Amino acid sequence: MEWIFEPWPWYVAGPLIAGIMFSLLFGGKTFGMSSNLRTMCTIGGAGKKADFFNFDWKSQRWNLTVVAGAIIGGFIAANFLSYDTAVHINPDTVETLENFGFASAGGAYLPNELFATDALTDPKSLIILLIGGLLIGFGARYAGGCTSGHAISGLSNLQLPSLIAVIGFFIGGLVMVHLLFPLIF
Template identity: 35%
Template sequence: MLAWLLEPWPWYVSGPLIGLAVPILLLLTGKNLGISSSLRHIGAACRPNSKLPYLSKNYSWREHTGTLIFVLGVLIGGFVGNYLLSAEPGNFIPAFYASPLGVVGLFAGGILIGFGTRYAGGCTSGHTIMGISALNLSSLVATVFFFVGGLLSTWFILPLFIP
């Protein structure tokens, strides 16, 4: 009966489900879908008296607890999907990244992604799922360049590190 949960879902099922999350979120909460702002919320919660304007005491992270709950749900959902609903659970981090070069690559990639999401005004989910559905031209441009960057990294940069 539940065997269909153990197999990857086809794009024509999972795509519309992801797409329906946008209007449902807007209707129920009036908020946009996105995850990159959660780092700011966590930082403001951990450092409520910070001198950084980005985490200033005038910023109320409590107004954004829904985003933090969403991030927690993504983490729990990933764990449940991988370990409880998968016929063959995969590793979250491939063996290559356990090496010193892999750790440096993850660290550098994390910094670049963090800088890029703040510079672009949002992450891939925020721009691609939410921004394009809201017909934002800047989100369309950002999404095109997310894909261009991913393709360039996959075909030209990653082969330099993985034999």
């Protein structure tokens, strides 16, 4: 059982993802995490206020199960299936992050300076999280889906808009890391 505690190699995880995608394609379904926000808003009654939310949400119950599985699976993996939660990244990257004020760099998947409960009392961290969340939500809606929907479902369906979106996500990530990140921190 030791293998369950280690990261799985690409040649195991990749075919598993491909198998899930084939089953979704044959079932006439598409995968995407951001579409669940629309479903949850519809369940909450947003369809009475905006036509965008007026659809049969029950047809998307299966995708809500994906979200629940991701949350439960992440909790189990982090709390019961992980010996070492340190992130193994390049020492130069750790040094750069430490220079930006991230003392937890290389020791945690999410930097404590932004994601610990103490960060919610720091106005700068709170503003960064709120603006970042709004930009991600707007970007996912504007692009017609999130990175998982476009990169996994869209590309496996050979959709040109998904290829364009994935290239845009990649360029946006590079701009954030190399231009905006140093300005913010």
